[in-house]
Amino acid sequence: MFERIWVVFAKEVVDNLRDRRSVATAMLYPFIGPLLVGVLIGLVGGAVRELPTRTLDLPVLGAERAPALVEYLESHGARVVSAPSDPARAVRAGESEAVVIIGKDYAERFANQRPAPIEVVSDGSRLSAVMATTRAMTLLQEYAQSVAAARLGARGVDTRVIQPIALDTVDVAVGRSLTGFFLNMMPPFIIFTIFIGGVYLAIDATTGERERGSLEPLLANPVTRLELMSGKVAAAFVFTAASLAVQLIAFRGVFTLLTRGDASAIAGPDGVAFVAVFLIAVPLMLLAVALQVIIAALTSSFKEAQTYLALLPLVPALPGLVLVFVSFRAHEWMLAIPTFGQTLLFGQIVRGETVRLLDIATASAATSLVAGASLLVAARLYRRERLLFGS
């Protein structure tokens, strides 16, 4: 029996390794999640995280008219650099983030204690430009306030009268919350991969076999339908598992790249965590493959099967996506919901929270039961005469 299952399994694996669609689904799709999240965090996070701590290179046009201001800026974390000749063009082109222009009559008006004109050229459509502008504006306002305080002080007025509120912001580490976002994005992508990794093989081995007309000669061989199905399920399972492994490794790689040299970042899931995710995913992968085989056995054409099976991963991945944006207190019984239980567990593991063994057992047992039942249904469908014709 196992020998024949092995023969079917080996044929499906070899056959589908030669199929561009099967291999692309199993080996390239898993990269989408890590890359998408990685690029997103890399671009946004890089700008957000680095700017507040880095020295701000601030081009100032007409710096010679305001030596005191330049001195103030340089002593407060900015480095005044020579400004481009056309500030508006330079900012629009992204060559400069923000340019400060000291007005021509700045010195004269400043000396006469009249509002001295300063312009800040900015680009509101670029996040890095907005960040730089905000820092420049803050510095300029602080300078203005310090000058005002000095002038009022000289007249014997308490400077606090022009400070009706004491404003300060508390930064809860931008980098940290972005890492958290990244970690929360992982479970839905993992679920998605579990449901898509072996899908092409599952369709090809059932609907495709029928559509090509190769099912009928195959069924005339001394192999039980159960052995045939088992070999095909095993092959789809291996593709799914390979797909998930590829994705977990990619996630690990992207995460390492993103947090490299960032002391404020969370350490992130380690190798053990990824192994745990993989093992917890095993019953779910079985369920995914069983559902794929059921749908493939019930549909009459490759196209029809493809339509249903392309939508299938969205359903279980959706709750995980919602959890990224909504905080949610899970009840224990929810762990028994196949795919949702795993979504919760994956979340806990990648965030480094303690995971209770009982919870893992609950989720795994419940999902294994449903997977087993689904495999039974698939086996029944394989035994029907109508398998030959589709229904």
Next chain:
Amino acid sequence: MIEVRDVHKGFGKIEALAGVSFVADDGRITGLIGPNGAGKTTTLRILYTVLRPDAGRAEIDGFNTAAAPREVQRRIGVLSDARGLYPRLTAREHIRYFGRLHGLKRQALEREIDRLLEMLDMGAFADRPARGFSRGERMRVALARALVHRPHNLLLDEPTNGLDVVASRSMRALIRRIRDEGCCILFSSHIMQEVAALCDRLVVMGRGRVLADGTPDALRRDTGKTDLEDAFVTATACMTG
């Protein structure tokens, strides 16, 4: 040896077989002939175990196709109505897959594959993927994988369908050769000349029933027609009204 006894089979309201009985002996070529929809393919499908009869029994070498399908499958070589190949597997891999499903291994299997490649003159395309095969090439692969376990009974559904003259001739020569080895061959066709040239025995079917059963000569005699095609038309016409 193939024996079909009073087999009935329906699909929903349609009665495909309404009590079919006949015997196909070893060392004989038995032709299953009849117009489209007569029940030839359904009969063959029951014999090669992918369909179960609603009533009656079908046996191969004494094994019931519904009760002992594994025993039956070991003893039959099948060229089914659908004879699709795997586009990404080579001709050789097709034969190897079926050989392994029959439990053949390593050298014994490879020897058998080489024998079939030579017998069916498949050397030129043995290691090419099936994607670009011509009809004739596809047919030879389908036949080779059906013969890999040297079955004693051969079930062929319209084996020359879609083949050109030369390919049809070599197919007929092959069928005779296998018959001469003592095998039991049952094949379906709707082409009279082919049946006349090849068959030792004829089973004429129409509307799910056997209308006539005997040697081509007996059939001519019974219907009073010298031409087998006329005999066939007469047989199907008078029995089905």
